[in-house]
Amino acid sequence: MRETEFVEQLRRQFPVHAPVATGIGDDGAVLTNPDGSQTVVVSDMLLDGVHFDVAGTQPELIGRKAIAVNLSDLAAMGCCPTAAFISLAVPGLTQSNRFLNELYRGIQSLSERFDFTIAGGDTNSWNGPFAINVSMIGAPFDERAILRSGAEPGDSLVVTGALGGSSASERHLSFEPRLDVARLLTRNSMVHAMIDISDGLAIDLHRLLDAGGTGGLLYLESVPVHDDVAAGLPSEDRLRAALSDGEDFELLMAMPPELVGPASVLVQSQSDSTLTIVGTVTEESGCRMIGADGDVSDLPEIGWQHG
Amino acid sequence: MRETEFVEQLRRQFPVHAPVATGIGDDGAVLTNPDGSQTVVVSDMLLDGVHFDVAGTQPELIGRKAIAVNLSDLAAMGCCPTAAFISLAVPGLTQSNRFLNELYRGIQSLSERFDFTIAGGDTNSWNGPFAINVSMIGAPFDERAILRSGAEPGDSLVVTGALGGSSASERHLSFEPRLDVARLLTRNSMVHAMIDISDGLAIDLHRLLDAGGTGGLLYLESVPVHDDVAAGLPSEDRLRAALSDGEDFELLMAMPPELVGPASVLVQSQSDSTLTIVGTVTEESGCRMIGADGDVSDLPEIGWQHG
Secondary structure, X not given: OOHHHHHHHHHHHOOOOOOEEEOEOEOOEEEEOOOOOEEEEEEEEEEEOOOEOHHHOOHHHHHHHHHHHHHHHHXXXXXXXXXXXXXXXXXXXXXXHHHHHHHHHHHHHHHHHHOOEEEEEEEEEEOOOOEEEEEEEEEEOOOOOOOOOOOOOOOEEEEEOOEOOHHHHOHHHHOOOOHHHHHHHHHOOOOOEEEEEOOOHHXXXXXXXXXXXXXXXXXXXXXXXXXXXXXXXXXXXXXXXHHHOOOOOEEEEEEOHHHHHHHHHHHHHHOOOXXXXXXXXXXXXXXXXEOOOOOEEEOOOOOOOOO | OOHHHHHHHHHHHOOOOOOEEEOEOEOOEEEEOOOOOEEEEEEEEEEEOOOEOHHHOOHHHHHHHHHHHHHHHHHHOOEEEEEEEEEEEEEOOOOOHHHHHHHHHHHHHHHHHHOOEEEEEEEEEEOXXXXXXXXXXXXXXXXXXXXXXXXXXXXXXXXXXXXXXXXXXXXXXXXXXXXXXXXXXXXOOOOOEEEEEOOOHHHHHHHHHHHHOOEEEEEHHHOOEOOOOOOOOOHHHHHHHHHHOOOOOEEEEEEOHHHHHHHHHHHHHHOXXXXXXXXXXXXXXXXXXXXXXXXXXXXXXXXOOOO
């Protein structure tokens, strides 16, 4: 069973009820507090041999990534991090206190920068490979969290940064979670819908559009290809990398077209990122792409499928 | 490094700040919402070969245990569960959809009974053994969460149920998290401090007393030994099992002595559990035990030490 089907099955099996307002199927869950304010929860498990290789990676970078992927989810929800909870499965005989100390130094580098508390943990030793789960709590920058749903026909589809080549270049270990962009745009009510690009633009665009019950058209020529994608590759392969490599941890947003200009100025002047229009949201369902030749076809769901 | 030292090191490395009111070192963390109400977060990772054996255990019971240990933590915080987040590491080639479906049936048996939402998940396949992390959100039954700290000299030390033999009997897979007792006693403001007994009464009593900066005296003759501890063992071995087997998931509380009577009546009439006085909180620090012969000595920290 593919991840998408499994998630759909869980959504049917576990209906949401108060105080949970949004459950399985977004970047995070939204809980409503007694006063109507919102608490957002995200959770990600990272595994040796899947999301990093312990043997060839500095423990600091592993700790950093485990936090950063959750920060990226919080950014996609338009939220500021408040607390993190860290569970570890540590191979008993091979990993030392030094490994744990360095791992926690990587965690600390982000907890200090983004000013949240490491508020709990569970450390276990076992005979299996290294595994880490991080759950984080966040609060909306604005009044409400931003969901994947909410895109409206006519909205521009916008991405931060550039895409592709993240795993090969090890950018996936040191990427910048786009909390600053999320803060700027949500505080100014510029975003209708948002998702972070973890499995590749192609898959994650499908998810954004499906969640909103809309369709979309992707401008292939506009997709920003990252410098980490080998320059010598045929342009078709470079585009494919940008669409499907995954682990970009950039943001994909739907916003009113008249706000893209002001939003770009805001982002360029007050953050390290940039915005690029890569498509438009359409009334008719289905996710299509248009190439340089003007041909329109269905956008395949290519990219990293977990499970 | 032992778990206690490692936790102490993390507490120093990651100081708590708002909105986190209580962080590492209790059964759960306490966050203060904008209106002053509290959100409590607990998190536990369970591993094949450590907390259960996948080969010989029904997947339903594994799912049930992963939730139940978190419910026990929430009970110890005096909290009602609201949402759960489930991360899985699944051995790719050996575990089927059937395994996952049965696992989630065990999870559902508790989510329906205790009326909380499964609000998020992260399912990964890998080459390692099965691992599951559950993080849960809760809200205090009363106005405030109950902490480990808060025991006062003169308080009675009280446990629910009986102790020992949990792992050997597989009670650790089917135990009843003491949410009903927690609800009854915290709503009636009967408890000063609380912890769940996961690593054994001896260790967890030390933790409760250390957290409150008090000492205590344990009445060895009063410790309720569970029927799961073999009746044929010498009484010393039976007592040792009750003190140190761990995985009991009963509650250990400090409460004013004059409330033990009313609390016992309340618990016996409105829940499936019972209360037993097992000791008293003392002004002088140190955790001691008194035997049938009246001899007083230090209570050793025997029991299950993770890591």
